[in-house]
Amino acid sequence: MSTTYNLKMLRVNLTDQTIKTEDLDEKLAKKFLGGRGLGTKILYDEGVATVDPLSPENKLIFINGPLTGANVPTGGRYMVVTKAPLNNMIASSNSGGVWGARLKYAGYDALIVEGKSEKPVYLVIDDEHVEIKDAATLWGKTSEETEEALKETYGKNASVLNIGPAGENLALLACIINEADRAAGRTGVGAVMGSKNLKAVVCSSKRTVVEPYDKEALRETVTASLKLIKENGVTGTGLPTYGTAVLVNIINNVGSFPTKNWQESQFATSEEISGEMLKEKFLVKQGFCHRCPIGCGRVINMNGKIVGGPEYEPLWAYGANCGLDDLEAITIANYWANEMGLDAIGAPTTIATAMELYQKGYITDEDCDGVPLKWGSSEAIIEWTKRMGLGSNPLAKLMASGSYRLCEHYGVPELSMSVKKQDMPAYDARGIQGIGLTYATSNRGGCHVRGYMISPEILGLPQPLDRFATEDKALWTKIFQDLTAVIDSSGMCLFTSFAIGAAEYAAMINAATGTNYTPEELLVVGERIYNIERMFNKAAGMKPEDDTLPKRLLEEPIPDGPSKGEVSKLHILLPQYYELRGWENAFPTEATLKRLELL
Amino acid sequence: MVEVRLFAYFRDNRGKILYLDPNLFPTVQIILDHLGIKLSDVQILLVNGRHSHAQHLLKENDIVALFPPVAGG
Numbered sequence A: 001m002s003t004t005y006n007l008k009m010l011r012v013n014l015t016d017q018t019i020k021t022e023d024l025d026e027k028l029a030k031k032f033l034g035g036r037g038l039g040t041k042i043l044y045d046e047g048v049a050t051v052d053p054l055s056p057e058n059k060l061i062f063i064n065g066p067l068t069g070a071n072v073p074t075g076g077r078y079m080v081v082t083k084a085p086l087n088n089m090i091a092s093s094n095s096g097g098v099w100g101a102r103l104k105y106a107g108y109d110a111l112i113v114e115g116k117s118e119k120p121v122y123l124v125i126d127d128e129h130v131e132i133k134d135a136a137t138l139w140g141k142t143s144e145e146t147e148e149a150l151k152e153t154y155g156k157n158a159s160v161l162n163i164g165p166a167g168e169n170l171a172l173l174a175c176i177i178n179e180a181d182r183a184a185g186r187t188g189v190g191a192v193m194g195s196k197n198l199k200a201v202v203c204s205s206k207r208t209v210v211e212p213y214d215k216e217a218l219r220e221t222v223t224a225s226l227k228l229i230k231e232n233g234v235t236g237t238g239l240p241t242y243g244t245a246v247l248v249n250i251i252n253n254v255g256s257f258p259t260k261n262w263q264e265s266q267f268a269t270s271e272e273i274s275g276e277m278l279k280e281k282f283l284v285k286q287g288f289c290h291r292c293p294i295g296c297g298r299v300i301n302m303n304g305k306i307v308g309g310p311e312y313e314p315l316w317a318y319g320a321n322c323g324l325d326d327l328e329a330i331t332i333a334n335y336w337a338n339e340m341g342l343d344a345i346g347a348p349t350t351i352a353t354a355m356e357l358y359q360k361g362y363i364t365d366e367d368c369d370g371v372p373l374k375w376g377s378s379e380a381i382i383e384w385t386k387r388m389g390l391g392s393n394p395l396a397k398l399m400a401s402g403s404y405r406l407c408e409h410y411g412v413p414e415l416s417m418s419v420k421k422q423d424m425p426a427y428d429a430r431g432i433q434g435i436g437l438t439y440a441t442s443n444r445g446g447c448h449v450r451g452y453m454i455s456p457e458i459l460g461l462p463q464p465l466d467r468f469a470t471e472d473k474a475l476w477t478k479i480f481q482d483l484t485a486v487i488d489s490s491g492m493c494l495f496t497s498f499a500i501g502a503a504e505y506a507a508m509i510n511a512a513t514g515t516n517y518t519p520e521e522l523l524v525v526g527e528r529i530y531n532i533e534r535m536f537n538k539a540a541g542m543k544p545e546d547d548t549l550p551k552r553l554l555e556e557p558i559p560d561g562p563s564k565g566e567v568s569k570l571h572i573l574l575p576q577y578y579e580l581r582g583w584e585n586a587f588p589t590e591a592t593l594k595r596l597e598l599l
Numbered sequence B: 001m002v003e004v005r006l007f008a009y010f011r012d013n014r015g016k017i018l019y020l021d022p023n024l025f026p027t028v029q030i031i032l033d034h035l036g037i038k039l040s041d042v043q044i045l046l047v048n049g050r051h052s053h054a055q056h057l058l059k060e061n062d063i064v065a066l067f068p069p070v071a072g073g
């Protein structure tokens, strides 16, 4: 019987330069779906939770879902799963573009990289032909230069993922880039790749399809889902026209737009850095990942160079959070974050943190080496992004390890706006209670895409919830987290969830793989995934007190604007959430593990 | 005056900001009618940064913000 799983994985050991293909157990694959879920299960079973994340013992897994490469809308996503050097917990970072689909067509559900090469290498996958190659001439190159050089050799149809200088330098904010501006961005996955001396993975295939279990059923359910996506105001018009950047004005208008490292929550000139302005001044066309009918990507003209434009997050992080409204400078800094292979959220939020440290006198002019970290400085955001990527001075090196270590160095860790050492994204959780719970309980640290409570609390989707209230937020957060775990593990893009729900995902997964999941059962799979991640973190040394928010959010009320006076009410939400999850002291009880078939 | 902020494609042919007299335009619904925007096309309706509804009675210096279906992440 056909299935969109290949049921094959590729395992490459860079220490002894061996390449093996191995079978993937179909039952295990279906139990954890793929991507984020299956990747974490493999890491957990292979004992990676207790290793040093930058040692050869860590494993770096590039893994598809059953719908990656399948004929479904946005079926092209892959995950990078490893132990995170940023916080010693589970790292799983999602990326789009075409690389994941190429790996699927080449015949593999996953690529597991182990060990450490003695010298820089890159990997070439061309269907069954897999080879480790010398990367001496690529080392030191930016991500675009690396991609261009490899495409020259392997043709324009080859897809390249790579690390820039940041990953080579083991910067804990290093990401992995594919297709120039698609990124597995967070938790330092690029540093793990750098620690293995692996510069790039080139992937191509002569195939362009995977055969589903039931072609007719898949066609039917995809037609229905596509209709919902096209007719939905967000996925059919909003995201294609404005991209994610349209959020700038929304979040600023509700007064939850963190400004100057979260000292304020509204930015007077947010219009200058908005999605509307980006469209007016710089937009050339939409950008699309593999098989995407939405196309939220922004292709922009940056001083005559056509590049991927900034998403909402970097617009905020380089903009309001650094007290800056120079849109052109943000597009340039964002370009350099991609070129250096830096997390385009974590790098600018760390610059914003450094600006507060400079404002308060912890960082001196001497430390700044000619480019003062002043609020609103266009020069600073561009120059310090490059410096962090290259590790070109002591402060830049420290900043490249993230805001938590930076603030710890100066004895003020409370100024780091992070959860589990990872910086929070662009929504002030004091004025939006549910997203605060998402941040605090996210298995990979401060993150919005592990349960996007902004959707009901601000956008009113699928139904409006009072953003200041705590009622029902624990339940909504849990459901959003579990559904997100399913989507991330399936190979589809999270943005489809503005238009479709568990019933549509279940129908597509079932038709593609032969499973019989009801929507409710699929949510239990998501819950299983959330719990195996938590068990990984427990084994890795996570403590119950890690499920928290920075003091600023718990104790300092928002000073002004529509959310004035608010603080996070995490102390109310967290016990409710643990109860719903069946957790005690932040971890699953034995009964919960049994119920989820994890014991 | 009430400040009415329009976003995304609500701006097409209408501009970004309008100032209207609350005595002549006492509710959001009346403003929407004036602008030719259907209530069902409004996804987010804010008065002074708080989610509200079309029958909200407006007063001097209120700020109304109107967004069509848009989102991000």
Ligand code: SF4
Residues within 6 Å of the ligand: A074, A096, A097, A287, A288, A289, A290, A292, A293, A294, A295, A296, A297, A493, A494, A495
């Ligand atoms: S919606 Fe955007 S991020 Fe998602 S697959 Fe499409 S282009 Fe990529």
